[in-house]
Amino acid sequence: MAIYFGQNGDVELKRENLNSLLQSTLDPSDVNTSKKRFSVDGAKRSIITGDRIEIATVDGSTLELVSGHSHPDVTAYAYVDQMGGVRLYDTFGASITGEVSSAKALVTPSSSKAITIQTTNSRFRHLATVKNFELSTSRDQIDLTSLGNQFKQQYEAGLVSGQGTLDCLWEHSTTLADNTNRTDPEFCFYLAQLAVRLEQGADFAGRFYLYKDPNVSANTVWYEANCVVTNVAINVEASAEINARIDFITNGAITLATGAAPSALLQEDQYKILQESGSPILLEQD
Structure with missing residues (x-):
């Protein structure tokens, strides 16, 4: 009989897309070419550093923003500073450092x-620096007190399927981070930002691995769910490491899967290649 230890567990997250389009006006005075920075109303409340964003003109004319770009839209990774200014980057890792x-x-x-x-x-x-996680699928025990009345009524109507917690060591910068042996990891800082984002929701898609075998994918077991951050608590002690506890609920179906996690076939610009039905082509498909 095999006995499993948590050292082979893992957590992966995918940033969710904005619930709605951010509509604004780009004025010539909004762009600072020397600092490679621009600003528009609502950006600070809706976009988080590391988000991959698409900026497009409403009338379909050329978007005059990125040097050498003569199309009506542009897609890039965003860095958002404390004043709401935005810089654009080709890679996720570069956008995190800014x-x-x-x-x-x-x-x-x-x-x-x-x-x-x-x-x-x-x-x-x-998701780097995770100490442990807990995921419950018992709907009767779910705590909704931290949600606002609008969302509480919505989730009490039956959309909540579970809840969980993530205990992490605090980390917010790839420059200061230890080597995680992973390419461009996420940190709990992103989840903390989700909890205080005003204009959009605090949603993310999560994969919670009970056992992740890097050599034999058939042995891998994980839960997958859409999640909503409800609370982030930071514990700071002078004689101990800084810890973050993230509470979340899940909405929609929770799936328990085994084998290799599905991945969509992407183009060079990271857009998914779709079938005629509109669904993405998975790497496992011919």
Whole structure:
């Protein structure tokens, strides 16, 4: 009889897309070409550093923003500073650090332009520094007291399927982080940002691995669910490490799966390749 230990567990999360388009106006004065930075109303409340966003003009005309770009839209990873300014990057890792030198060069628009911004996140990423996690599928024990009245009524109507917690060591920067042996990991800092985001929801898609075998994928077992962050507690002690506890509920179906986690076939620009039915082509499919 096999006995499993938690050392082979893992957590992956995928950033959810914005619940609605962010509509704003890009003015020439909003763009600072020397700092490769621009700002629009609502960006700070809706976009989180590391989000992959698509910026498009409402009328379909050329988007005058990125140097050398002559299309009506552009897709890139975003870095959002404390003032709500946005820089654009080619990779997720570069957007997390937010260095000016690696940001896309910008141009000043010739006139004001109505634009829309939406997120196009599509990848699951390893959540670093997780000490332990708990996932419950007992709906009778779910605590909804931390949700606002609007959301509480919605979830009490039957959309809540479970709840859980994540206990993590606090981390917020790849520059300060230890080597996690994973490419471009997420940190609990992102989940803390979700909890205080005003304009959009605190949703993320999670994979919670009970056992993850890097050599034989058939041995892997995990739960997968759509989650909503309800509470983030930070514990700071002078003589101990800083810990973060993230509470969440799950809405929709919770699946318990084995084998290799499905991955969609992507183009070079990270967009999914779709079948005629509109569903993505999985790597396991011919």
